[in-house]
Amino acid sequence: MNHIEFFKRFPTENDAIDFIVSTKYKNGYVCPKCGCVHHKIYHQKYNHRYLYCNNCKSEFSALTGTIFEHTHLDLRMWLFALNLVLIARKGISGLQLQRELGMKSYKGAFRMLNLIRRAMGTESHKDTFEAIVEIDETYVGGKPRKENTHKGKATKKAKRGRGTNKTPVVGVVERSSGRIHAKVAFPNKEGKKLSGKQLLSVLNEVCKKNTTVMTDQLKSYGILDGKTDKNFYHIKIGHSAVYSLGDGKHTNTIESCWAILKRGVYGIYHHVSVKHLQEYVDEFCYRLNHRDVDEALTNLLGLGIENIAA
Numbered sequence: 064m065n066h067i068e069f070f071k072r073f074p075t076e077n078d079a080i081d082f083i084v085s086t087k088y089k090n091g092y093v094c095p096k097c098g099c100v101h102h103k104i105y106h107q108k109y110n111h112r113y114l115y116c117n118n119c120k121s122e123f124s125a126l127t128g129t130i131f132e133h134t135h136l137d138l139r140m141w142l143f144a145l146n147l148v149l150i151a152r153k154g155i156s157g158l159q160l161q162r163e164l165g166m167k168s169y170k171g172a173f174r175m176l177n178l179i180r181r182a183m184g185t186e187s188h189k190d191t192f193e194a195i196v197e198i199d200e201t202y203v204g205g206k207p208r209k210e211n212t213h214k215g216k217a218t219k220k221a222k223r224g225r226g227t228n229k230t231p232v233v234g235v236v237e238r239s240s241g242r243i244h245a246k247v248a249f250p251n252k253e254g255k256k257l258s259g260k261q262l263l264s265v266l267n268e269v270c271k272k273n274t275t276v277m278t279d280q281l282k283s284y285g286i287l288d289g290k291t292d293k294n295f296y297h298i299k300i301g302h303s304a305v306y307s308l309g310d311g312k313h314t315n316t317i318e319s320c321w322a323i324l325k326r327g328v329y330g331i332y333h334h335v336s337v338k339h340l341q342e343y344v345d346e347f348c349y350r351l352n353h354r355d356v357d358e359a360l361t362n363l364l365g366l367g368i369e370n371i372a373a
């Protein structure tokens with residue numbers, strides 16, 4: 064939605080509340096006090112954010128358990144922020160959001176962004192990827208190592224690829240749908256990055272049994288050549304095979320997702336701290352998985368706003 068469409072759709076805050084509430088309670092609501100089920104939504108007259116029980120006359124906030132629970136901001140600002148995040152292919156920074164919303168504090172804008180990302184991260188793809196998937200890893204974020212810097216300038220060229228100090232992210236893409244699931248992969252207790260077990264657990268989480276898994280030559284993927292609980296079939300892409308795509312043996316789908324992630328990280332965010340990297344990755348995956356912005360927004364309100372303590 065562009066800005067004009069947005070304000071046509073939500074001319075008043077109550078319109079925004081109606082949209083949020085009707086998405087959240089599309090199957091009706093249960094009074095938290097008496098347990099009475101309501102199929103029609105009754106708003107409290109003096110405060111549209113409150114719902115009303117027709118039976119015991121009690122009232123309660125419609126926004127409990129959502130990312131909007133503790134907000135004093137006009138809810139149109141939240142929907143506007145959600146819309147901005149969803150249409151910005153490379154993402155949007157806290158500073159940009161602060162400017163767009165005319166907010167006084169950067170902290171407030173960053174907190175908003177963080178909650179939106181966490182909501183996006185609640186989407187689950189558990190046991191849904193099937194047929195052919197590609198798995199690959201990439202390295203993002205991180206500043207140069209201390210010992211490699213002198214007065215803030217890197218003295219050694221930072222290592223690239225698998226020898227780097229950046230944080231690995233593992234991603235799986237379902238070939239037929241293009242859906243992506245990605246996880247930040249912290250080193251294990253022994254400090255080993257990207258162990259076979261770690262890679263396998265990412266696959267186990269999202270893939271159905273008997274899925275064909277395309278990988279590159281990273282040694283850890285060797286775990287897929289042994290017996291796996293979900294009976295995965297492993298296709299390892301040779302170096303030269305990358306150039307002969309006719310047979311469908313490639314990991315290009317996931318690699319092009321990494322290109323978008325990296326453009327976002329380096330273009331918009333400059334540095335993503337390791338602490339917030341998973342949230343950023345969740346945001347990026349969510350956008351790739353929901354290309355239609357209207358659907359993305361409704362879906363996000365339906366799923367993501369639950370169970371996130373503000």
Ligand SMILES: [Zn+2]
Pocket residue numbers: 094095096097098099116117118119120121
């Ligand atoms: Zn009641």
